[in-house]
Amino acid sequence: KGAPLGTNVVAAKNSQGVLDYISENTDAIGLIGVNWIGDKEDTAQGRFLEKVKIASLECTGCQPIVYTQPFQYNIATRRYPMIRRLYYILKENYSGLGSGFADFLIYERGQLIFRRAYLWPAKMRLHVRDASLGE
Template sequence: MIKHLLWLGGFLTMLFGCTNEATKLDNPARGTITVAADESFRPLVTQLTSAYAGIYPDAHFKIVFRPEQEAINMMLRDSARIAFTTRTLKPNERGVLNQLKIKGSTTKIATDGVALIINRANTDSLMTMNELQRLFLGQIKDWSQLKGGNQSSPITLVFDNNNSSNLASILTKFNISDVSKLRIFTTRSNREVIDFVRKNPSALGFIGVNWISDGDEPLTAELSRDLRVVGVSDKPNPTQRSDYYQPFQEDLGMLRYPLRRPVYVLSREAHPGLGGGLINYVARDAGSLIIYKLGLWPTIPYNREINLKKS
């Protein structure tokens, strides 16, 4: 009899223990997860998670902004549930999840761009992709070497971090692996890049376009003050200003801006949880309106129904 009672007690403990563990799992409407993101996406990720938490008050996000590779590594080692990046997983990174038997997911949510910014005192606001490539090859070093250059001073390339997605996007675009001989200055954030360029007329800054593309955000107006956004052309010999494009919404969506890039959300989630809820909201729901408001191009536009009535 005692044996049966002990067995029953153990079974109930195991049963209720499993139930308690199950209840600890987050779901799309409640819970707490860590989100990792490249720092160039700070405005985007901040607004998306804040909007989602406004709908579901029991949903909480711990956001960690890191250079892109660090953000991906956090997701791989389970320090973050999801990561906002500009690339998909490499085969060796995919292998980490495969070993853990985690399927994971990769969702493209938007088209973004790397914006080139200069001091307002610098009127060299047009550049070709050929010139930009030669700049990163070390063949162009001075503003006077650019077509129509109006100042003579060394060009300082300014990035937010040595491992940032902004730098990686440019190096990948031009298949460049060695930057040791280039005049590159790195800060600690996209905002610091903006501040540096604002104070240095010879600087050429590289930032995520969502930092300066939200027309309704007072911070955008403040950050854009005393700056010019460079127009870029992929034509070898452009003949008119309309051959150059800036990294703003229509030119991103119509694939005209040469330095555009995708925005992905990488997930290691193994159950229908808070990460999946956020991804669905961002990719297929009103979250795409926030992406649109930020001046990026959402992968899946938000469908708006308009009813027309005869009067």
């Protein structure tokens, strides 16, 4: 803590820069948001996934699975360990645009913004059902 970073540490300007650097340097590791690689229907994200590998991280509470990837289900159930919460701080002394937007984000329509970005909405209900695939 407080020590300078090593000479092998590189900063990118944005997530696109991280992906570009990782794809050009095979021994490099980078951190980006899951919304950059979560949408399988997005052709640009598909091209990213052809260039880089998504790391599986250890899940200490998952049995029999030992490693987990950043999928919405794993984020929602906290199996994936590298998550961050979103906090908003209002500095208004009245009910204005900021508090209205914060209220919007709390309810289902606002939470769908996060879901569509392949992030996990904090307040959405999660239903896990067993299913079997038959022929």
